Amino acid sequence: MAKARRKVKADPPPSSATSRHRLPATDHPLRYVFHQRPRCPDPDCRSGDLRIYRSKRHPDGAIERHVECRECGRRFILVVE
Ligand SMILES: [Zn+2]
Numbered sequence: 001m002a003k004a005r006r007k008v009k010a011d012p013p014p015s016s017a018t019s020r021h022r023l024p025a026t027d028h029p030l031r032y033v034f035h036q037r038p039r040c041p042d043p044d045c046r047s048g049d050l051r052i053y054r055s056k057r058h059p060d061g062a063i064e065r066h067v068e069c070r071e072c073g074r075r076f077i078l079v080v081e
Contacts, residue, residue: 038078040069047071052078 040047047069054066063080 038067040071040074041076042069042072042074045069045072045074 037048038050040050049070051068051070052065053068056064058064065078065080066075067078068075
């Protein structure tokens with residue numbers, strides 16, 4: 001009975017293991033990123049109590065949100081680039 005020949009896979013070149021430019025988790029300490037909440041554009045209101053009633057994503061990744069201020073009822077469009 002003939003023995004099946006074992007295929008020996010060659011090790012992949014070391015460059016393929018480092019093709020991703022992603023740093024190991026230890027090199028990425030978690031950072032705090034502070035971002036101000038959107039506010040009503042009415043200078044007499046400036047409330048942060050807003051309601052999103054419509055949301056749309058653009059092909060470039062930007063998000064367009066139609067927002068209504070719960071405080072004064074003013075509506076505006078918020079674009080998150
Ligand atoms: Zn308002």
